[in-house]
Amino acid sequence: MKMDGMNHSGHDQSAGMKMDGMKTPNYTHALTMEKMAMGQDVSGVDHSKHSHDMSSMKVDLDSIEIPMDMNPTLPQISVPKKEGPQIDMRATGAKYRLDDPGVGLRNNGRKVLTYADLRNLYPTRHEPQPTKELVLHLTGNMERYMWSIDGITFDEAPPLQFNFGERIRITFINDTMMNHPMHLHGVWSELETGDENHIPRKHTVIVQPGAKISYRVTMNARGDWAYHCHMLYHMMGMFRRVQIR
Numbered sequence: 295m296k297m298d299g300m301n302h303s304g305h306d307q308s309a310g311m312k313m314d315g316m317k318t319p320n321y322t323h324a325l326t327m328e329k330m331a332m333g334q335d336v337s338g339v340d341h342s343k344h345s346h347d348m349s350s351m352k353v354d355l356d357s358i359e360i361p362m363d364m365n366p367t368l369p370q371i372s373v374p375k376k377e378g379p380q381i382d383m384r385a386t387g388a389k390y391r392l393d394d395p396g397v398g399l400r401n402n403g404r405k406v407l408t409y410a411d412l413r414n415l416y417p418t419r420h421e422p423q424p425t426k427e428l429v430l431h432l433t434g435n436m437e438r439y440m441w442s443i444d445g446i447t448f449d450e451a452p453p454l455q456f457n458f459g460e461r462i463r464i465t466f467i468n469d470t471m472m473n474h475p476m477h478l479h480g481v482w483s484e485l486e487t488g489d490e491n492h493i494p495r496k497h498t499v500i501v502q503p504g505a506k507i508s509y510r511v512t513m514n515a516r517g518d519w520a521y522h523c524h525m526l527y528h529m530m531g532m533f534r535r536v537q538i539r
């Protein structure tokens with residue numbers, strides 16, 4: 295079976311997971327913060343022409359960007375994991391690659407929009423920082439076309455349980471060579487793009503092969519919710535029940 299135009303037969307695993315020199319998003323806000331700390335103007339207004347106009351003292355709030363810590367130290371939620379033939383590869387050194395257009399769309403001469411370009415039109419709501427992190431590995435065996443999360447399929451997995459109102463950071467590491475659009479029902483997935491002030495709120499978040507992605511969730515909807523990959527053929531394994539109590 296051939297998928298996504300990739301030839302999976304007999305591929306070298308290390309070569310297969312090699313990143314093509316991709317980098318994490320370039321954040322300009324650190325520099326912006328530095329300038330502001332030094333008392334420099336960051337609003338882009340030329341104050342020299344109207345230095346007596348008090349309105350020019352106004353700081354453009356939109357330009358104040360708070361650096362986002364992409365590797366915060368948070369207590370980890372422990373989840374069961376299983377090794378075995380259901381996992382045929384691991385993404386060692388998975389990185390945030392939000393600016394990567396993805397397989398087949400890189401360096402093709404066109405501007406390709408990526409998650410790094412996604413910006414909420416409205417300022418981020420004032421939500422507390424997450425208190426815990428849930429790290430999940432998207433796992434599989436390409437040859438056997440088996441899919442799982444942390445090596446465990448839906449029928450074997452205990453539900454993921456959260457307390458109502460909890461603020462959680464979820465990080466996915468995609469150990470496979472396919473994209474997995476992960477959908478957590480019932481609550482918003484607030485994607486970490488690097489821009490702390492305009493965090494996009496999503497339902498489904500695509501996790502690219504060999505990549506890492508993080509988002510924040512406020513568990514503010516009581517009930518049992520589906521959490522799954524949106525690829526129909528992956529869903530049986532890449533599925534979890536989420537319980538918010």
Ligand SMILES: [Cu+2]
Nearest residue numbers: 474523525528
């Ligand atoms: Cu999938």
